[in-house]
Amino acid sequence: MKKITEKQFKQNIDAFLEQATDEPIQIEMKNNTLYFSTIDNLQIIDNDWIKEFMAIPEEFRVNPFEISDSGDLYWADIRNVEGVKKIRML
Known part of the structure; x- marks a missing residue:
């Protein structure tokens, strides 16, 4: 690099x-x-991603791809999504 x-x-x-x-x-x-950089192999969902997604309690899990094309796991937790919505409302 x-x-x-x-x-x-x-x-x-x-x-x-x-x-x-x-x-x-x-x-x-x-x-x-x-x-x-260029992306030769776009593999967003790998074993680490799955482990982190499954670590979010089931009742709080949402599909992060509905909010972000990157699939960032921050958006896979409804608590984070709701927190951002509250901040935007202020």
């Missing part, structure tokens, strides 16, 4: 985006880190 700064990325965006097809790129920003 190639690591670059935000400034480097901004100076040569096109080259780094093209390079991300061959090698993952990590961009260090002031308050965040971004990762660019």
Whole structure:
């Protein structure tokens, strides 16, 4: 993985985006880190994902793909979904 700064990325965006097809790129920003890469094998649901999903009590489990295309397990717990809805209502 190639690591670059935000400034480097901004100076040569096109080259780094093209390079991300061959090698993952990590961009260090002031308050965040971004990762660019291509996805050759999109296997979202693996054994670890299933274990984490099953660790959520059954009464709180929901299909995370109905909320997020990524299947992020944060959205698989209705308590998290309801918490975000409450925050948005404020």
